[in-house]
Amino acid sequence: MNIGLIGTGTIGSGVIALYQNNFDKLKSHAKKPFKLKTICDLDFSKCPYDLSAFQKTSSYKELIADPEINIIVELIGGDEPARTIIETALKAKKHVITANKLVLAKYGKELLKIADDNNVSLLYEASVGGAIPIINNLKDSLSPNNFKEIVGILNGTTNFILTKMQKEGADYSVVLKEAQKLGYAEADPSSDVEGLDSSYKLSILASIAFQTEISIDQILMEGITKISAKDINYAKNLDASIKLLAIARNTDKGLELRVHPVIISNTHPLASVNYVFNAIYVDGDATGESMFYGRGAGSIPTAGSVWADILNIINESAYGTEKKQTINILPKEEIASKYYIRLLVEDKPGVLAEISGIFAKRNISIKEAIQKGAGEDAELVVVTHTIKEGIKNSAIKEIKALSCIKDVASIIRVGI
Amino acid sequence: MNIGLIGTGTIGSGVIALYQNNFDKLKSHAKKPFKLKTICDLDFSKCPYDLSAFQKTSSYKELIADPEINIIVELIGGDEPARTIIETALKAKKHVITANKLVLAKYGKELLKIADDNNVSLLYEASVGGAIPIINNLKDSLSPNNFKEIVGILNGTTNFILTKMQKEGADYSVVLKEAQKLGYAEADPSSDVEGLDSSYKLSILASIAFQTEISIDQILMEGITKISAKDINYAKNLDASIKLLAIARNTDKGLELRVHPVIISNTHPLASVNYVFNAIYVDGDATGESMFYGRGAGSIPTAGSVWADILNIINESAYGTEKKQTINILPKEEIASKYYIRLLVEDKPGVLAEISGIFAKRNISIKEAIQKGAGEDAELVVVTHTIKEGIKNSAIKEIKALSCIKDVASIIRVGI
Numbered sequence: 001m002n003i004g005l006i007g008t009g010t011i012g013s014g015v016i017a018l019y020q021n022n023f024d025k026l027k028s029h030a031k032k033p034f035k036l037k038t039i040c041d042l043d044f045s046k047c048p049y050d051l052s053a054f055q056k057t058s059s060y061k062e063l064i065a066d067p068e069i070n071i072i073v074e075l076i077g078g079d080e081p082a083r084t085i086i087e088t089a090l091k092a093k094k095h096v097i098t099a100n101k102l103v104l105a106k107y108g109k110e111l112l113k114i115a116d117d118n119n120v121s122l123l124y125e126a127s128v129g130g131a132i133p134i135i136n137n138l139k140d141s142l143s144p145n146n147f148k149e150i151v152g153i154l155n156g157t158t159n160f161i162l163t164k165m166q167k168e169g170a171d172y173s174v175v176l177k178e179a180q181k182l183g184y185a186e187a188d189p190s191s192d193v194e195g196l197d198s199s200y201k202l203s204i205l206a207s208i209a210f211q212t213e214i215s216i217d218q219i220l221m222e223g224i225t226k227i228s229a230k231d232i233n234y235a236k237n238l239d240a241s242i243k244l245l246a247i248a249r250n251t252d253k254g255l256e257l258r259v260h261p262v263i264i265s266n267t268h269p270l271a272s273v274n275y276v277f278n279a280i281y282v283d284g285d286a287t288g289e290s291m292f293y294g295r296g297a298g299s300i301p302t303a304g305s306v307w308a309d310i311l312n313i314i315n316e317s318a319y320g321t322e323k324k325q326t327i328n329i330l331p332k333e334e335i336a337s338k339y340y341i342r343l344l345v346e347d348k349p350g351v352l353a354e355i356s357g358i359f360a361k362r363n364i365s366i367k368e369a370i371q372k373g374a375g376e377d378a379e380l381v382v383v384t385h386t387i388k389e390g391i392k393n394s395a396i397k398e399i400k401a402l403s404c405i406k407d408v409a410s411i412i413r414v415g416i
Numbered sequence: 417m418n419i420g421l422i423g424t425g426t427i428g429s430g431v432i433a434l435y436q437n438n439f440d441k442l443k444s445h446a447k448k449p450f451k452l453k454t455i456c457d458l459d460f461s462k463c464p465y466d467l468s469a470f471q472k473t474s475s476y477k478e479l480i481a482d483p484e485i486n487i488i489v490e491l492i493g494g495d496e497p498a499r500t501i502i503e504t505a506l507k508a509k510k511h512v513i514t515a516n517k518l519v520l521a522k523y524g525k526e527l528l529k530i531a532d533d534n535n536v537s538l539l540y541e542a543s544v545g546g547a548i549p550i551i552n553n554l555k556d557s558l559s560p561n562n563f564k565e566i567v568g569i570l571n572g573t574t575n576f577i578l579t580k581m582q583k584e585g586a587d588y589s590v591v592l593k594e595a596q597k598l599g600y601a602e603a604d605p606s607s608d609v610e611g612l613d614s615s616y617k618l619s620i621l622a623s624i625a626f627q628t629e630i631s632i633d634q635i636l637m638e639g640i641t642k643i644s645a646k647d648i649n650y651a652k653n654l655d656a657s658i659k660l661l662a663i664a665r666n667t668d669k670g671l672e673l674r675v676h677p678v679i680i681s682n683t684h685p686l687a688s689v690n691y692v693f694n695a696i697y698v699d700g701d702a703t704g705e706s707m708f709y710g711r712g713a714g715s716i717p718t719a720g721s722v723w724a725d726i727l728n729i730i731n732e733s734a735y736g737t738e739k740k741q742t743i744n745i746l747p748k749e750e751i752a753s754k755y756y757i758r759l760l761v762e763d764k765p766g767v768l769a770e771i772s773g774i775f776a777k778r779n780i781s782i783k784e785a786i787q788k789g790a791g792e793d794a795e796l797v798v799v800t801h802t803i804k805e806g807i808k809n810s811a812i813k814e815i816k817a818l819s820c821i822k823d824v825a826s827i828i829r830v831g832i
Contacts, residue, residue, distance in 0.1 A: 018702055022560055028627065028741070029559040125557070131703035133557030140556075140733075141541070141549030143445040144438055144723040211444070269709060272688045286434055286720035287547035287710060293685060294706030304702035307560040317556075317733035325444075 001034040001314050004063045004094075006085060007075035008039055008047040011099050011126065014303025015073060016049045026307060031315045038063050041076075064089050071313055073306060074098040083107055090114045090122060095318075097309045099126035099302060105200035109213045121318040123309040128154060128201040131301035132294040133308065134280045138208045145284025147209045149249040151416055154201040156276035156296040157185045157192040158224050158244040162232075162261075163274040166241055171229045184276060194223035195259040198246045202259055205280070206248035210255055212327045220332045220389065222260035231342060231410045234381060235263045241271045247416060254330035263340055263414045333390030337413040338367070340383050343399070344406040347378035351404045355382060358398050362391050383414060417450040417730050420479045420510075422501060423491035424455055424463040427515050427542065430719025431489060432465045442723060447731045454479050457492075480505050487729055489722060490514040499523055506530045506538060511734075513725045515542035515718060521616035525629045537734040539725040544570060544617040547717035548710040549724065550696045554624045561700025563625045565665040567832055570617040572692035572712040573601045573608040574640050574660040578648075578677075579690040582657055587645045600692060610639035611675040614662045618675055621696070622664035626671055628743045636748045636805065638676035647758060647826045650797060651679045657687045663832060670744035672751050679756055679830045749806030753829040754783070756799050759815070760822040763794035767820045771798060774814050778807050799830060 005012055018026070019036045026034075038055040040063045041047075057063050060081070064072060072089040074096060076082050083103045089096045091114060098104070103111070104127050115122040125135045129152070153159050157179060164175040176193070179185035191197050199221050203214040224244050235242050240263050249256040264271050269291045273279040278296030283289050295301040312318040345351045352369055359366055359382075368383040387395070392411075400408055421428055434442070435452045442450075454471040456479045457463075473479050476497070480488060488505040490512060492498050499519045505512045507530060514520070519527070520543050531538040541551045545568070569575050573595060580591040592609070595601035607613050615637050619630040640660050651658050656679050665672040680687050685707045689695040694712030699705050711717035728734040761767045768785055775782055775798075784799040803811070808827075816824055 018560055022562060022702060025562055026560055029555075131706060133553055136557050137549055137553070139445075140728070141552050141721070141724045143727060144434055144442055144720045146438060146441055269688060272685060284720075286438060286716055286723070288714065288717045288720075290547060290708070290710030292706075292708060295704040298704065300702055301704045304560045304700070304704075305557070307702070308557045311559060312556070 001032055001071060002037040002069045003034060003071045003073060003310060004038045004040065004066065004069040005036060005073045005075065006040040006060050006063060007077070008041045008044055009075065009077070010299045011302045011306065012075040013047045013049060014299035015075065015306050016047060016051070017300060018303050018307055020049060026311065029311050034310070034314050037069060038066065060085050061088070064092050064094060069094065071095045071097065071310060073310070074100060075306070078102065079106070086111055086122070087114060090118055090120060093118050093120055095120045095313045096122045097306055097313070098122070098124050099306065100124070101127040101197070101200040101204060105203045105216060108204065108207065121313055123312065123318055124204070125309050126302045126305040128204050129278045129280060129292070129294065130296040130298060131304050132278060132280065132292050132296065133305065134205065134292050135208060136308065137292065138205065142282060142284060142287060142290070144286040147250060148283040148285065149247065150205055150209055150280060150282050151270060152202065152205065152246045152280040153243055153270060153273050153278050154198045154246045154280070154296065155192050155244060156278060157189065158198070159273065159278070160184045160276050161193070162224060162227070162242055162244065165227070165229060165232045166236065169229055169233065172225065172227055193225050195221045195244065198244060198259045202246035202248060202257065206255065206257060209248065210250065210327050211325045212255070214257065214329070218257055218329050220258040220260065220335050224261050226410060227261055227412070228410060231340070231412060234340065234342070238263070239266050240264055241266055242412065243270060245270070245416060250327070251330060253334060254328035256330045256335050258335055261412050262416055263412055264416060268416070334388055336386045336388045338384055338386050338415055339392060340381065340410070340412045340414050341408065342410040343380045343382070344409050345378050345380045346404040346406065347375050348404065351380060354402055354404060355380065355399060358395050359384060362395055364391070364395070379409070417448055417487060418453040418485045419450060419487045419489060419726060420454045420456065420482065420485040421452060421489045421491065422456040422476050422479060423493070424457045424460055425491065425493070426715045427718045427722065428491040429463045429465060430715035431491065431722050432463065432467070433716060434719050434723055436465060442727065445727050450726070450730050453485060454482065476501050477504070480508050480510060485510065487511045487513065487726060489726070490516060491722070494518065495522070502527055502538070503530060506534055506536055509534050509536055511536045511729045512538045513722055513729070514538070514540050515722065516540070517543040517613070517616040517620060521619045521632060524620065524623065537729055539728060539734055540620070541725050542718045542721040544620050545694045545696060545708070545710065546712040546714060547720050548694055548696065548708050548712065549721065550621065550708050551624060552724065553708065554621065558698060558700060558703060558706070560702040563666060564699040564701065565663065566621055566625055566696060566698050567686060568614070568618065568621065568662045568696040569659055569686055569689050569694050570614045570662045570696070570712065571608050571660060572694060573605065574614070575689065575694070576600045576692050577609070578640060578643070578658055578660065581643070581645060581648045582652065585645055585649065588641065588643055609641050611637045611660065614660060614675045618662035618664060618673065622671065622673060625664065626666065626743050627741045628671070630673065630745070634673055634745050636674040636676065636751050640677050642826060643677055643828070644826060647756070647828060650756065650758070654679070655682050656680055657682055658828065659686060659689075661686070661832060666743070667746060669750060670746035672746045674751055677828050678832055679828055680832060684832070749804065751805045752802045754800055754802050754831055755808060756797065756826070756828045756830050757824065758826040759796045759798070760825050761794050761796045762820040762822065763791050764820065767796060770818055770820060771796065771815060774811050775800060778803075778811055780807070780811070795825070
């Protein structure tokens, strides 16, 4: 089997490094001989490894047209030309391996159909959770389950920021700058901190676990930019942590899909997943609660997942696409949560009564209310019982309009 | 494909329950039709499910001889006749799936060779970690790695006992009785609490990860029976926990194999694995640090792993036996650890000087020494720097002989 690699950036370089350093190990697991024959990029200078052993080209078309190449590894990322490369390769009856979450989330269904029609595999273990073999496990070891829920910490940047805030008490903007300096966050961090990256990944995981198609706009999405040191401190006092969670949950009424910060108890296994680590917690009716933890990014770790996919192709042990079943997706406004709401308020009597009234007329009881500070710094923290998204939005709108409310500083979901 | 099931106890019943309740899910992942045709036991009364749909026999020979049956699931456990059943089935060219850690640890190498010679698979995901797909992952998704270490909490009984001791401050004997009452510990708990069960499982995991043969007596083994509430309390004060760990570590001098209690920092992901849950932490040069967490036992969860193996056979995606490489196994006396040593001592001056002297002449420094209590209750806790097993043993022998030492109450390794 001959492999063609397109893209020699972070993950592509890792694929080359493992080929050079771990060849004996890879070979011991391969049932047939294999060779990394050709690498393709417009600029090879980003790759720190010796590339003299490989054929080089700047044309992906030329690489795909090579009749000796059976497996194409697409690692350039982004929308186009990645999507076209994958489609062209599949139609040329080449197996394709990619780490491209965006292409998978947007065009996964049609590309998997093209793979099926051409009797080749499209594998993408590295697209979610970096080194964590969650996709393979959902398709394989966990497949006897009817899944109840999948809850993931799928974005290392935001988990690094939230962990730093939790450990050091620092505020969001300070820690974001540090993460950018360390290379854990990009200059424009919006895709990570607004939850888009996690949403792409959730749509990939949920589409496998629930054997259905999911589009990004069906996911309730909220980022971490409004989390303050005060909120983290409140969570700490409850022996809890704030994590950006991606949740897919099978309810009586349909599949609930959400990405947002959550205050979770420190007894939950996800609470101790810190810094750049990722983890996916899975609950199914067969195997029960399980969790897969590991490095969510990084050159060599992610390349490990790419090589695992390559070995599955070589050994003809790859799982094909799944038969799709239809599962109803719960409308966002039906998603229900408990809420922690931190309000900046006028320091005068009756504020709590007004707030309680707004919830009471919606038939929602307040679990806890704490008044803090005084004068200019007067705050009111309210923790509600479970409210549906739509009702919460209308209550918040009404609260914002109250004259005694200076600002709704934070709204964070509690528990999963 | 037709399946024959031998053994309708805890796991066997779970296999039947999943067949009955999750058939649609199993079928959606199977590339060929399959049927659970025959079940075999001497007594079917332990199984709480309706067995009317299956053929029944009390003769495993008859079941194996059935030419329609392609897959034999052995779930009776123990040494004989389980070993003979597996051997007979493999020689009759039937694929075999088992959860039998004892047979695997003792006869794995020869049985895997028989499977190879007969061109069938012998799979055993359920033998280690119950529902946790660690074996499949070591063979598959993690296979690009040269493994540095594998550290597991592989025994739910002892983890339940240690967690209860940690959370409630209760002593070993009290919690053991509670575990027995709850059915988490057997009337004779020795295989669990002495570390034998964990050792069988470690030998299976290490033989896959390091592609070598391991016999139980090459594992340094120590149980949890000597851990007291006092030791747990000491660990707590260090923000640490005591866990029974199974460790396989690739060192410059050879493969280190050990099962014993360890004081580990609460920042380690294994420290938050509590009660009957199991977890396996894996560090490899490709994927980095990862952890697999889940239910280590239980009827349905373990049966989920059995069905994952069955699906791998049906889909012809099972991994065969690995080419064995030779790796040197480190002699037990060369294994090095830091130690926490709790001594009951005479309440008089000079005790610490005598102890320090014994370590000093072996060139070992003491990291910490705490004197506690007075009179009859006088204690000395010493934490050493790293010592090799053999040297530790000689030092302890000398300490025991000191007139000022009433008892060496605890010796627990610190850190992993």
